[in-house]
Amino acid sequence: MIELQWLIPLLPFVAALLVHLLSGRLGQRVARLSVGLNLVVLILAAYQLFHYIAADSGPQWVALTGGWGSLQIDPLSAIMALVVSGISLVVHIYSVRYMVEEPGYGRFFMLLDLMTGSILLMVMAGDLITLLVAWHLIGVMLYFLLGHNTEPPRTQRYAFWTFIAYRLGDLPLVLAAVILFQTYGVLDFPTLFERIAATPDARTFLDLPVTGAVAFLVALAAFAKSAQFPLHTWLPYTMEGPTPVSALMHAGVVNAGGIIINRFAPVFVHSGEVLHLLFVVGLLTALIGSVLMLTQNDIKKALGYSTMGQMGFMVMEAGAGAFALAIFHLIAHGLFKGTLFLNAGNVINAARRHDGVPNDPLYDFLVERKSAPASLPWLMIAAITLIVPLAILVIVHAWVAPGFFQQQGAIVLLFFGWVAGVQVLFSAYRLDTENPLRMMALIILSFAVIVVGYVMVGHTFEAFLYPDAAFRAALYSAAGIHELTFNMLVVLLAVLMVLGWLGAYFTRVRRQPVDDGRGGVWLSMYSLFSRELYVADIYERGTARLLDLSKRLNVWLRWS
Amino acid sequence: MSILVLLLAVFFLPLFPASVVFNRLAAASDHLAARVALFVIWPQIGVVLILWGDLAVGPGVIAAWAVLSAILYAFRMLTVREVGRWSAMLASSAWPLAWLYALQAPTAPSLVAFTLALTAAPVLILVVRAALASRLEAAYTGLHGGLARDLPRLSGLIVVTTLAAMALPLFPGFFALLAVLSGATLWVAIGILLTWLLWSWAGARLLEGTVFGPRSGPVAPDLSAFAAWWAALLIGLIVAAGLVWTGGAL
Numbered sequence: 001m002i003e004l005q006w007l008i009p010l011l012p013f014v015a016a017l018l019v020h021l022l023s024g025r026l027g028q029r030v031a032r033l034s035v036g037l038n039l040v041v042l043i044l045a046a047y048q049l050f051h052y053i054a055a056d057s058g059p060q061w062v063a064l065t066g067g068w069g070s071l072q073i074d075p076l077s078a079i080m081a082l083v084v085s086g087i088s089l090v091v092h093i094y095s096v097r098y099m100v101e102e103p104g105y106g107r108f109f110m111l112l113d114l115m116t117g118s119i120l121l122m123v124m125a126g127d128l129i130t131l132l133v134a135w136h137l138i139g140v141m142l143y144f145l146l147g148h149n150t151e152p153p154r155t156q157r158y159a160f161w162t163f164i165a166y167r168l169g170d171l172p173l174v175l176a177a178v179i180l181f182q183t184y185g186v187l188d189f190p191t192l193f194e195r196i197a198a199t200p201d202a203r204t205f206l207d208l209p210v211t212g213a214v215a216f217l218v219a220l221a222a223f224a225k226s227a228q229f230p231l232h233t234w235l236p237y238t239m240e241g242p243t244p245v246s247a248l249m250h251a252g253v254v255n256a257g258g259i260i261i262n263r264f265a266p267v268f269v270h271s272g273e274v275l276h277l278l279f280v281v282g283l284l285t286a287l288i289g290s291v292l293m294l295t296q297n298d299i300k301k302a303l304g305y306s307t308m309g310q311m312g313f314m315v316m317e318a319g320a321g322a323f324a325l326a327i328f329h330l331i332a333h334g335l336f337k338g339t340l341f342l343n344a345g346n347v348i349n350a351a352r353r354h355d356g357v358p359n360d361p362l363y364d365f366l367v368e369r370k371s372a373p374a375s376l377p378w379l380m381i382a383a384i385t386l387i388v389p390l391a392i393l394v395i396v397h398a399w400v401a402p403g404f405f406q407q408q409g410a411i412v413l414l415f416f417g418w419v420a421g422v423q424v425l426f427s428a429y430r431l432d433t434e435n436p437l438r439m440m441a442l443i444i445l446s447f448a449v450i451v452v453g454y455v456m457v458g459h460t461f462e463a464f465l466y467p468d469a470a471f472r473a474a475l476y477s478a479a480g481i482h483e484l485t486f487n488m489l490v491v492l493l494a495v496l497m498v499l500g501w502l503g504a505y506f507t508r509v510r511r512q513p514v515d516d517g518r519g520g521v522w523l524s525m526y527s528l529f530s531r532e533l534y535v536a537d538i539y540e541r542g543t544a545r546l547l548d549l550s551k552r553l554n555v556w557l558r559w560s
Numbered sequence: 561m562s563i564l565v566l567l568l569a570v571f572f573l574p575l576f577p578a579s580v581v582f583n584r585l586a587a588a589s590d591h592l593a594a595r596v597a598l599f600v601i602w603p604q605i606g607v608v609l610i611l612w613g614d615l616a617v618g619p620g621v622i623a624a625w626a627v628l629s630a631i632l633y634a635f636r637m638l639t640v641r642e643v644g645r646w647s648a649m650l651a652s653s654a655w656p657l658a659w660l661y662a663l664q665a666p667t668a669p670s671l672v673a674f675t676l677a678l679t680a681a682p683v684l685i686l687v688v689r690a691a692l693a694s695r696l697e698a699a700y701t702g703l704h705g706g707l708a709r710d711l712p713r714l715s716g717l718i719v720v721t722t723l724a725a726m727a728l729p730l731f732p733g734f735f736a737l738l739a740v741l742s743g744a745t746l747w748v749a750i751g752i753l754l755t756w757l758l759w760s761w762a763g764a765r766l767l768e769g770t771v772f773g774p775r776s777g778p779v780a781p782d783l784s785a786f787a788a789w790w791a792a793l794l795i796g797l798i799v800a801a802g803l804v805w806t807g808g809a810l
Contacts, residue, residue, distance in 0.1 A: 144719075147772060150706065151775070553635070
């Protein structure tokens with residue numbers, strides 16, 4: 001069986017070669033060849049996953065030669081191969097018609113196949129060098145896919161931003177691989193992780209702990225690939241590329257950070273400080289991504305910042321010790337974000353026909369003869385809004401996994417679940433509706449169904465991805481902080497959240513004019529966010545300075 | 561005696577400022593065969609001298625000097641527009657890494673192969689330079705951009721050779737860098753990675769100035785299918801040789 005699995009990463013490369021060689025002869029029919037081979041890859045990936053579950057023989061590893069070039073079949077690689085090949089096939093099928101009027105039709109499918117092969121090789125890599133090869137290739141393929149339309153300077157500019165950000169993410173992983181090889185003397189993951197487990201206290205350069213140094217470098221690599229602040233500027237601007245590429249990138253490529261963090265989970269389990277770093281950077285990214293999303297008036301750019309926020313949540317989950325949940329999150333996000341991107345054109349067309357701006361309530365009352373929207377007493381709604389989501393979350397978790405509450409990471413996740421639930425109810429309260437009680441009840445029911453489904457699937461998925469309960473507990477434990485500090489932080493954040501909601505509520509009720517003395521502050525903040533915190537401007541200024549210095553050096557040294 | 565040999569080697573496996581000699585020589589001739597011969601033979605003379613000399617006289621100084629030379633030339637590549645000079649600077653940035661590899665006491669064939677692996681990309685860029693100059697009268701980036709539209713085969717060759725220059729997988733430069741990194745100290749490793757990053761930046765700028773962007777410049781014939789197949793075969797052989805040599809790099 002395992003020999004057959006080589007076909008999963010190799011077939012897309014074969015498809016790319018065939019597309020390149022036959023595109024002159026077959027013309028646009030070459031796309032069918034590409035789609036057909038990717039369908040085979042999807043079937044193989046599905047078979048691999050079901051075979052893995054049915055055989056129950058544990059992870060397998062196989063190498064082409066004695067040195068490097070190996071695959072590892074474990075829950076992570078099996079499930080991600082299925083997800084990647086599935087999303088890639090959808091993007092292929094979508095592109096058959098979408099790209100038909102674009103120049104370089106065959107080249108596009110060749111690049112799409114090369115990208116698919118590179119991602120599949122990355123998720124299935126069984127040793128450090130195979131992983132590095134795939135890791136590098138992903139950035140290169142993305143560069144050419146984003147720059148598929150070779151002429152507009154803007155396209156090339158943003159493709160270049162992506163390429164450089166990805167190169168910044170490549171190099172820390174190289175250094176991590178070097179440290180691991182120098183310390184443990186092996187390349188293949190099974191032996192490497194065994195040796196790390198046996199001697200986790202090994203030291204490296206500057207007497208640093210190997211696990212801490214490697215985890216830090218892997219985290220840096222993940223930050224660049226998954227658009228974590230401040231290495232995020234490339235992500236929203238990649239919308240200059242073709243829509244299928246945006247879909248593939250936001251649904252698959254940008255998730256590379258979460259995958260690599262999970263692949264190196266046996267290293268992170270010994271590196272609590274780096275997990276805390278992941279949490280902080282993820283949280284910051286989630287906040288900034290979400291705020292910047294709100295200030296965009298371009299749907300694709302808003303989706304780009306939404307992805308940044310989601311990637312922040314994903315990294316934060318890993319930082320809380322919920323590694324499996326990060327994978328679950330990236331799969332769920334990949335599926336819905338891919339759908340949104342592929343549907344973006346339809347939304348834009350619909351918006352051209354109908355702007356979607358709701359009517360004024362007075363207009364509805366007088367002209368449309370609709371009854372005026374009703375409101376419930378705010379104190380009752382506030383109580384329901386704050387308490388019901390918490391109750392649902394606690395009851396469901398207590399039912400599915402009673403021991404879950406003992407982990408700090410679990411509390412963090414519950415906290416964010418609570419925030420999301422309250423936010424949904426709060427938004428619903430703000431909607432103008434004729435029957436607010438009915439709407440509130442429907443939302444609570446939907447929330448309960450989602451939480452039950454998510455929790456049950458989430459815990460089953462976690463047990464599948466990390467079958468060793470002790471290892472799962474060790475990850476949560478490594479991510480923990482001092483109990484008193486933790487409790488104080490949770491209380492502080494909860495108070496801040498509630499104050500924020502109250503502030504938003506009273507602002508709405510009083511309908512204060514913008515220019516109430518604080519208008520200047522709000523305007524400055526809006527300017528700051530609409531300029532995307534000036535991060536890209538700072539990079540551009542720095543880049544220009546460096547190029548100027550290089551030119552001066554060349555002139556001074558007479559170009560030799 | 562040993563120090564004198566090493567000082568002589570500094571000219572052939574060039575370290576700054578001795579590297580000025582190589583760069584002047586490379587710019588002196590317009591003939592492709594002469595340039596290729598210079599690029600292939602010149603560093604191998606340095607390899608012979610290194611093997612003859614004794615690197616134990618000052619490994620720390622040699623390592624620092626080599627790393628700084630590599631970074632300096634990689635940084636300068638960012639704003640070089642003449643493709644021939646770009647190629648010479650790439651070589652001047654890559655060859656110092658052979659000193660770092662030599663400090664790890666490899667076998668003589670390994671050191672020769674390592675240097676050849678780092679020479680492959682600059683030589684391929686020389687071929688590109690000749691192809692550009694024969695069609696567009698000059699091989700300057702940013703002068704005649706947008707070649708992808710009218711000259712797809714030549715553009716393909718430029719893209720592939722630039723990827724080789726960036727030392728990306730599966731070109732020999734990638735495995736050569738992994739080989740030298742596997743025995744490097746922290747600061748040397750950081751220096752090598754910085755050099756690698758600058759190569760990527762410079763390579764992307766080269767592509768932006770030739771292959772991508774709006775088409776400008778005179779109408780020119782593309783590579784013939786025959787020439788493109790030969791180029792693909794040559795590059796395939798270089799990749800295969802690199803894979804055979806580094807079957808288990810690191």
